[in-house]
Amino acid sequence: MDYNIIYEDNRVIVDDIKDFEPKHxxxxxxxxxxxxxxxxxYTGVAKKKVINVKKEDNRVIxxxxxxxxxxxxxxxxxxLDRDYGEIKEILAKDEVLNKAIKFGYGIRxxxxxxxETLISFIISANNRIPMIKKAIETLSKRYGEFVGEYNGxxxxxxxxxxxxxxxxxxxxxxxxxxxxxxxxxxAANVVAGKQMDxxxxxxxxxxxxxxxxxxxxxxxxxxxxxxxxxxxxxYDAFPIDVWxxxxxxxxxxxxxxxxxxxxxYAQDKFGKYAGFAQQYLFxxxxxxxxxx
Numbered sequence: 001m002d003y004n005i006i007y008e009d010n011r012v013i014v015d016d017i018k019d020f021e022p023k024h025x026x027x028x029x030x031x032x033x034x035x036x037x038x039x040x041x042y043t044g045v046a047k048k049k050v051i052n053v054k055k056e057d058n059r060v061i062x063x064x065x066x067x068x069x070x071x072x073x074x075x076x077x078x079x080l081d082r083d084y085g086e087i088k089e090i091l092a093k094d095e096v097l098n099k100a101i102k103f104g105y106g107i108r109x110x111x112x113x114x115x116e117t118l119i120s121f122i123i124s125a126n127n128r129i130p131m132i133k134k135a136i137e138t139l140s141k142r143y144g145e146f147v148g149e150y151n152g153x154x155x156x157x158x159x160x161x162x163x164x165x166x167x168x169x170x171x172x173x174x175x176x177x178x179x180x181x182x183x184x185x186x187a188a189n190v191v192a193g194k195q196m197d198x199x200x201x202x203x204x205x206x207x208x209x210x211x212x213x214x215x216x217x218x219x220x221x222x223x224x225x226x227x228x229x230x231x232x233x234x235y236d237a238f239p240i241d242v243w244x245x246x247x248x249x250x251x252x253x254x255x256x257x258x259x260x261x262x263x264x265y266a267q268d269k270f271g272k273y274a275g276f277a278q279q280y281l282f283x284x285x286x287x288x289x290x291x292x
Contacts (some may be wrong), residue, residue: 003173012062029283032124040055041061049065076194078108087273091273093156103283119158119184120132120136145157156210164188169186186217186218209222210237225237225238236271249291251263
């Protein structure tokens, strides 16, 4: 993609950027470590870095970063090399998606870390976003590394699998993870003990990667597809939560359709863009309460 990028002291400005809306990106259910500031910007921690993102007219300002980090970390993390206009043009041929895309026009799928995404979505099961975010922050503050301070707040990296593997289940539970603590401990032991290399799953076909992920306790079809879509670049994955199920049944299928049938339908209909379609549909359904 061809951008007009301006590098300044401790910030980078991308002018005339399209298909980038921070609220859509950070509040579409794919990430939990980004928080809105009083000025409408969002501050988050990823890749052991703290960054603030603000949209002003047609420019996006990335603060608390430099040229090297932007070029080597954030450009890829924010998927800036992808033409979302082309994807939206293809998906918008569907009448429902046309409306969903207009509503969530600025969504981008972040390229997050596999390990952090695995644990984050284990925590997300049968949970509310404020509680998910609180548990992840508590785990990071207690057991992650201090990575910096921004706007008067200290930030910590997500703890490693080795660190969590050395904890007792009750110590993990004290971070607000509830019944999921035993699943987190199990996953940490599997990954730290090299019983599974989650960083190689991106090289597998989606169906095989899904089969491997479901071997983790606490990981079912929905969580496995979230992990693949949000950290492994498996854009044919189609996570189905309550909102996606509602919107699919409301617009496309009959009520009480089996989850496997919804997934097959979506992957047949949207193909290699199923994951992008899912994000537009999820945000559209949740924000407007479609199918409630």
